[in-house]
Structure formats: C-alpha cells, structure tokens
Amino acid sequence: MRALIWHVDEFSYWPVGRESDAAEEISEGPREFRDSIVAMVSAEVGDGPAEVEEMASEIADVAHQVGCSSVVVYPYAHLSSRLAPPQAARDSLEALEKALASRGLNVHRAPFGWTKGFQVRVKGHPLAEQLKVVEPGTGKARRRGG
Amino acid sequence: MRALIWHVDEFSYWPVGRESDAAEEISEGPREFRDSIVAMVSAEVGDGPAEVEEMASEIADVAHQVGCSSVVVYPYAHLSSRLAPPQAARDSLEALEKALASRGLNVHRAPFGWTKGFQVRVKGHPLAEQLKVVEPGTGKARRRGG
Ligand SMILES: [Mg+2]
Ligand SMILES: [Mg+2]
Numbered sequence: 001m002r003a004l005i006w007h008v009d010e011f012s013y014w015p016v017g018r019e020s021d022a023a024e025e026i027s028e029g030p031r032e033f034r035d036s037i038v039a040m041v042s043a044e045v046g047d048g049p050a051e052v053e054e055m056a057s058e059i060a061d062v063a064h065q066v067g068c069s070s071v072v073v074y075p076y077a078h079l080s081s082r083l084a085p086p087q088a089a090r091d092s093l094e095a096l097e098k099a100l101a102s103r104g105l106n107v108h109r110a111p112f113g114w115t116k117g118f119q120v121r122v123k124g125h126p127l128a129e130q131l132k133v134v135e136p137g138t139g140k141a142r143r144r145g146g
Numbered sequence: 147m148r149a150l151i152w153h154v155d156e157f158s159y160w161p162v163g164r165e166s167d168a169a170e171e172i173s174e175g176p177r178e179f180r181d182s183i184v185a186m187v188s189a190e191v192g193d194g195p196a197e198v199e200e201m202a203s204e205i206a207d208v209a210h211q212v213g214c215s216s217v218v219v220y221p222y223a224h225l226s227s228r229l230a231p232p233q234a235a236r237d238s239l240e241a242l243e244k245a246l247a248s249r250g251l252n253v254h255r256a257p258f259g260w261t262k263g264f265q266v267r268v269k270g271h272p273l274a275e276q277l278k279v280v281e282p283g284t285g286k287a288r289r290r291g292g
Binding site for chain 1 (some may be wrong): 150160161162165224225227261262263264265266267268269270271272274275276277279288
C-alpha cells in the first residue's frame with residue numbers, strides 16, 4: 001500500500017464517470033474540504049489487515065505532526081504497478097477509512113472506481129508532502145519509499 | 147526517473163524556502179499556468195541522458211494525446227526512495243527541460259531545491275493522470291510503473 005500524503009488548505013473533487021465494475025454508488029455529502037490531510041492511496045497486491053493498520057498509523061502520525069484531524073482518503077491508482085484487483089482495493093480503502101476513524105480522526109473517503117477530477121492547494125511547509133510505503137506482506141512502513 | 151503527469155486546467159506554485167545546497171536562484175517569470183501538462187518528476191540514482199530522453203518522449207506523447215503544448219516540469223522528491231543526489235537531480239531536470247523544448251513544447255521548469263506550495267486543478271478525463279517510470283540504467287519506460 002502506498003500513499004502520497006498532503007497537508008492542504010483546500011481539496012475538492014468531482015466524479016465524471018465509472019471506470020470499474022467495482023465502482024461504488026456515489027453518496028451525498030461534502031466534496032470540498034479545508035485544512036485537511038489528503039491521502040492519495042494505491043492498494044497493492046498482497047495488502048491485508050496488517051498493511052491497512054500500518055498505513056492508518058502512518059497517516060495518523062502525519063495528522064498529529066501537523067495538528068489536523070480531518071482526513072480525506074482518495075483512491076489513487078497512479079502510485080504503483082502492482083495494483084490490487086478492484087474489489088480487493090475497494091475493501092482495503094474501506095478498511096483504511098474505518099482504521100482512521102477508530103483513531104479519532106474525522107474521515108471522508110472518496111468513491112472508488114470513478115474517474116474524477118480534483119483540485120488541491122497543498123501547503124508550503126516541509127511536512128506538507130510525504131510518501132508512505134507499506135510493503136505488502138510485511139505490514140511495515142518504510143521511512144521513505146518509492 | 148519517475149513522473150506523475152497531470153493534464154490540468156490550472157497550476158500554480160510558490161517557493162517558501164530553500165531546502166538544498168543545490169537550490170537554484172529563483173528567476174522571474176510566470177508561476178501560474180492554464181491548460182497545461184504538469185510533470186511532477188523524481189530523478190533517481192543512475193538516471194543519465196538515455197533516461198532523460200525516454201522520459202521526454204513519454205511526456206511529449208501525453209502532450210500529443212491530449213492536444214496540449216504547454217508543459218511544466220516540477221521537481222518532486224516524493225515518488226521514489228532512490229533519489230539522485232541533489233546536484234545530479236538538478237542536472238537531470240535541466241536536461242529534461244531542454245529535451246522537451248527540443249520537441250517543440252513550451253516548457254517551464256520550476257526551481258529545484260525549494261520547499262514550495264502548489265495549487266492544481268486536474269482535469270477529469272481518463273488520460274488526465276498517468277505515472278511514467280523509466281528504470282535507471284535501461285532508458286526504457288514501463289507502461290505502468292510503481
Ligand atoms: Mg484516474
Ligand atoms: Mg516538498
């Protein structure tokens with residue numbers, strides 16, 4: 001599991017079309033966020049509960065570092081060549097949402113399986129952008145990955 | 147060399163502080179762009195002229211696919227764990243700028259070695275976001291990498 005994590009002033013997105021059989025129904029609710037952590041997440045082959053929990057801890061650490069309790073989990077297929085199959089990826093992202101909520105964070109998860117546009121304003125401080133890599137099968141984060 | 151390539155409605159950035167001895171002087175000029183390709187680029191250990199040329203071809207292909215001749219090259223250390231040393235990375239990014247310009251594209255390169263904030267509005271179409279990976283030492287792009 002890989003996540004590009006941003007501390008943002010603003011983030012918004014708009015679904016434009018289904019791109020997967022595993023696309024979920026789009027729910028009502030906010031699609032614009034301010035002063036949030038945004039985790040752009042690629043679920044990979046071999047990710048399981050241990051990898052999800054480790055990534056939740058990594059994201060929660062960033063949230064605490066920067067003093068921000070609002071987190072957006074955004075499915076993002078563009079960080080890995082070893083993407084999990086769609087239904088498994090969707091399951092991992094839902095589990096990540098729950099794992100973050102159980103850590104007291106206010107979590108919004110963007111819908112899986114949709115082509116979406118997005119707009120973001122990433123803050124300009126040294127911790128505002130971080131890549132986190134949890135190797136599938138290890139449940140352990142690398143400090144800096146790629 | 148890795149690049150996360152976006153087709154954007156708008157992109158802007160603002161330098162906030164030096165973060166590297168290889169930081170370059172900030173030049174005058176535009177820092178706001180419309181209807182452009184933005185390449186967020188990590189230069190890696192082992193990248194040389196062949197990798198730079200291959201990445202330029204990949205980026206130029208995307209530009210042609212989406213019918214856009216304006217390209218922003220943005221140094222981005224958050225896509226790889228095998229980052230090139232700062233001066234080598236800066237050299238690769240400058241070479242990438244030249245290689246893109248030689249393909250007839252209108253190129254802006256954001257300054258290397260600065261902590262920057264950025265704002266982007268990524269279009270919502272299936273080709274608007276692509277990861278390109280050119281393995282150091284091969285000069286060959288993987289179709290989908292990570
Ligand atoms: Mg997409
Ligand atoms: Mg940075």
